[in-house]
Amino acid sequence: xxxxxxxxxxxxxxxxxxxxxxxxxxxxxxxxxxxxxxxxxxxxxxxxxxxxxxxxxxxxxxxxxxxxxxxxxxxxxxxxxxxxxxxxxxxxxxxxxxxxxxxxxxxxxxxxxxxxxxxxxxxxxxxxxxxxxxxxxxxxxxxxxxxxxxxxxxxxxxxxxxxxxxxxxxxxxxxxxxxxxxxxxxxxxxxxxxxxxxxxxxxxxxxxxxxxxxxxxxxxxxxxxxxxxxxxxxxxxxxxxxxxxxxxxxxxxxxxxxxxxxxxxxxxxxxxxxxxxxxxxxxxxxxxxxxxxxxxxxxxxxxxxxxxxxxxxxxxxxxxxxxxxxxxxxxxxxxxxxxxxxxxxxxxxxxxxxxxxxxxxxxxxxxxxxxxxxxxxxxxxxxxxxxxxxxxxxxxxxxxxxxxxxxxxxxxxxxxxxxxxxxxxxxxxxxxxxxxxxxxxx
Numbered sequence: 276x277x278x279x280x281x282x283x284x285x286x287x288x289x290x291x292x293x294x295x296x297x298x299x300x301x302x303x304x305x306x307x308x309x310x311x312x313x314x315x316x317x318x319x320x321x322x323x324x325x326x327x328x329x330x331x332x333x334x335x336x337x338x339x340x341x342x343x344x345x346x347x348x349x350x351x352x353x354x355x356x357x358x359x360x361x362x363x364x365x366x367x368x369x370x371x372x373x374x375x376x377x378x379x380x381x382x383x384x385x386x387x388x389x390x391x392x393x394x395x396x397x398x399x400x401x402x403x404x405x406x407x408x409x410x411x412x413x414x415x416x417x418x419x420x421x422x423x424x425x426x427x428x429x430x431x432x433x434x435x436x437x438x439x440x441x442x443x444x445x446x447x448x449x450x451x452x453x454x455x456x457x458x459x460x461x462x463x464x465x466x467x468x469x470x471x472x473x474x475x476x477x478x479x480x481x482x483x484x485x486x487x488x489x490x491x492x493x494x495x496x497x498x499x500x501x502x503x504x505x506x507x508x509x510x511x512x513x514x515x516x517x518x519x520x521x522x523x524x525x526x527x528x529x530x531x532x533x534x535x536x537x538x539x540x541x542x543x544x545x546x547x548x549x550x551x552x553x554x555x556x557x558x559x560x561x562x563x564x565x566x567x568x569x570x571x572x573x574x575x576x577x578x579x580x581x582x583x584x585x586x587x588x589x590x591x592x593x594x595x596x597x598x599x600x601x602x603x604x605x606x607x608x609x610x611x612x613x614x615x616x617x618x619x620x621x622x623x624x625x626x627x628x629x630x631x632x633x634x635x636x637x638x639x640x641x642x643x644x645x646x647x648x649x650x651x652x653x654x655x656x657x658x659x660x661x662x663x664x665x666x667x668x669x670x671x672x673x674x675x676x677x678x679x680x681x682x683x684x685x686x687x688x689x690x691x692x693x694x695x696x697x698x699x700x701x702x703x704x705x706x707x708x709x710x711x712x713x714x715x716x717x
Contacts, residue, residue: 277582279564279575279578279579279582280582280585280586282560282564283557283560283561283564283579283582283583283586284560284586285560286428286430286559286560286563286564287430287553287556287557287559287560287586288430288556289430289431289433289434290425290430290433290434290555290556290559290560291552291553291556292434292437292438293433293434293436293437293438294437294552294555294556295549295552296434296437296438296441296442297437297441298548298552299441303445303448304319304444304445304448304460304464307448307449307452307460308452308457308460310452311452311456311457313396314394314395314396314399315396315399315456315457317396317399317400318386318396318397318399318400318402318403318457319399319403319457319460321386321396321400322400322403322404322407322461325385325404326407326411326414327519328516328519329374329411329414330418330515331512331513331515331516331519332370332374332415332512333414333415333418333419334418334508334511334512334515335366335370335504335505335508335509335511335512336363336366336367336370336415336418336419336422336504336505336508337363337418337419337421337422337508338422338507338508338511338512338562338644339362339363339366339422339503339504339505339506339507339508339509339511340359340360340362340363340419340422340423340426340504340508341422341423341425341426341559341562341563341566342426342507342508342562342563342566342644342645343355343359343362343363343426343503343504343507343566344356344359344360344363344422344423344426344427345425345426345427345428345562345563345566345567345570345645346359346566346567346569346570347359347494347570348426348427348428348484348567348570349566349567349568349569349570349571349572350570350571350572351571352494352570353484353487353488353490353491354488354491354492354493354494355494356484356485356487356488356491357488357489357491357492357493357494358493358494358495358499358500358503359426359500359503359504360423360485360488361493361497361500362497362499362500362501362502362503362504363419363422363423363504364419365497365498365500365501365504366501366504366505366508367415367416367419369501370415371411371412371415371416372412374408374411374415375408375409375410375411375412376409378404378408378409378411379404379405379408379409382401382404382405382408383401385404386400386401386404399456399457402456402457402458402461403457403458403460403461404461405458405461406458406461406462406465407461407464407465410461410464410465410468413465413468413469413472414468416472417436417440417468417471417472417475420433420436420472420475420476420478420479421433421436421475423479423485424475424478424479424482425559425563426563426566427482427484427485428563428567429482430559430560430563432475432478433475436471436474436475436478437471439470439471439474440467440468440470440471441467443466443467443470443471444463444464444467447463447466447467448460448463451463507647507649510649510650510652510653511644511649511652513653514640514649514652514653514656517653517656517657517660518656518660520660521660521663521664524664525663525664525667525678526540528664528667528668528671528678529671529678531671532671532674535614535615535618536618536674536675538615538619539606539615539616539617539618539619539621539622539675540618540619540622540675540678542605542606542609542615542619543619543622543623543626546598546605546623547594547598547626547630549594550590550591550594550598550630550634551630551633551637553587553590553594554587554590554591554633554634554637554638555637557583557586557587557590557637557638557641558583558587558637558638558640558641558644559641560583560641561579561580561583561638561639561640561641561642561644561645562641562642562644562645563645564579564645565579565641565642565644565645565646566645566646567645569645569646569647576642576646576697577697579642580638580639580642580697583638583639583641583642584634584635584638584639586638587634587635587637587638588631588634588635588638590634591630591631591632591633591634591635592631592634594630594634595626595627595628595630595631596627598623598624598626598627598630599623599624599627602619602620602623602624603616603620605619605623606619606620606623618674618675621674621675621676622675622678622679625675625676625679625680626679626682628679628683629679629682629683629686632683632686632687632689632690633686635690636686636689636690636693639690639693639694639697640652640693642697643693643697648696651693651696652693655689655692655693655696656689658688658689658692659685659686659688659689659692660685662684662685662688663681663682663684663685666680666681666684666685667681667682669681
């Protein structure tokens with residue numbers, strides 16, 4: 276097996292399993308809350324969707340630190356490792372109080388903004404936010420710990436921490452939800468994440484690379500390290516936020532087709548998460564491996580990019596085939612009625628080209644993130660979203676097939692732009708290497 280492919284798969288597998296654990300815990304959490312009625316389900320759904328948006332904030336310091344630690348690891352520079360870790364914690368410490376305290380103080384307007392009006396669902400959402408938004412401090416710290424460990428090349432420990440947190444949530448949820456209702460669900464999540472955070476902090480102390488770096492003088496001051504983390508992580512965070520925002524607008528466009536199509540689209544998208552999470556795990560692996568190679572003075576972006584696309588593209592092709600073949604059984608498993616099932620089957624059978632293109636784009640994006648090209652990736656994402664939404668609106672008259680066509684065309688534009696940019700970057704790098712060689716020979 277190709278060495279790059281082997282390394283990518285070794286890094287990506289634990290990331291994927293941790294993502295699956297989080298999704299499974301979220302589904303089971305919803306099952307327990309559903310026993311309290313639809314208002315409770317609506318309140319928790321709003322709160323958890325808010326947390327998904329706040330994940331974009333966490334990516335600024337978590338992903339930025341991952342890349343910087345991986346780069347310093349490749350350069351074998353303990354001082355740079357220590358500076359990267361300090362910069363990540365400093366940025367996290369600056370951002371967390373603003374989000375946690377501000378969110379707590381604005382919990383009612385925030386819940387009203389999403390749910391609107393008054394009612395029991397609004398009151399329950401406010402109760403959930405009263406615990407979950409201060410608890411976002413634990414969520415942010417947990418993401419940063421994971422980011423530091425991933426930067427050292429350790430993706431297995433974050434997987435174990437995710438399994439620990441979500442396993443505890445599954446065990447504690449029934450008791451706290453029974454005792455305290457909706458606030459019990461928030462309390463369970465914060466407590467279990469706190470246990471995982473403590474375990475993660477202990478793992479940081481035991482990591483050999485970080486232990487060595489702790490005794491080295493930092494390569495730069497804390498303020499400079501914070502700014503470097505911000506500059507590295509902000510484009511990745513913005514890319515995630517743009518994609519989340521585009522997805523929300525796309526739901527609004529699909530809603531124009533009626534409740535039946537929206538229900539089918541929601542089910543199909545949940546099923547697609549199983550595949551898309553695999554793409555993002557390859558992306559994280561490509562980002563870590565690229566940063567490590569770059570720090571070691573090796574420009575292997577082309578080779579890593581090809582292997583990342585091969586791995587992720589294979590998963591995308593397999594997912595497209597399985598979703599197309601199993602679509603009727605999938606919709607039946609979700610208990611969809613005949614009308615919803617019909618639209619859902621059509622969507623799952625038409626979405627294959629988009630999935631394959633998305634797999635390639637997401638994987639190649641990891642190489643850009645790991646080599647400092649995240650701003651380029653953000654520009655491509657912005658352009659793709661600007662193409663996708665008008666196309667979806669124009670083609671929505673064709674139903675689910677039109678939405679899938681808009682997604683595929685938009686992703687084609689993004690893949691082409693990223694591929695052309697990658698070719699130009701590699702060509703420029705080769706010309707620069709040739710120039711340096713000529714100068715040296717002279």
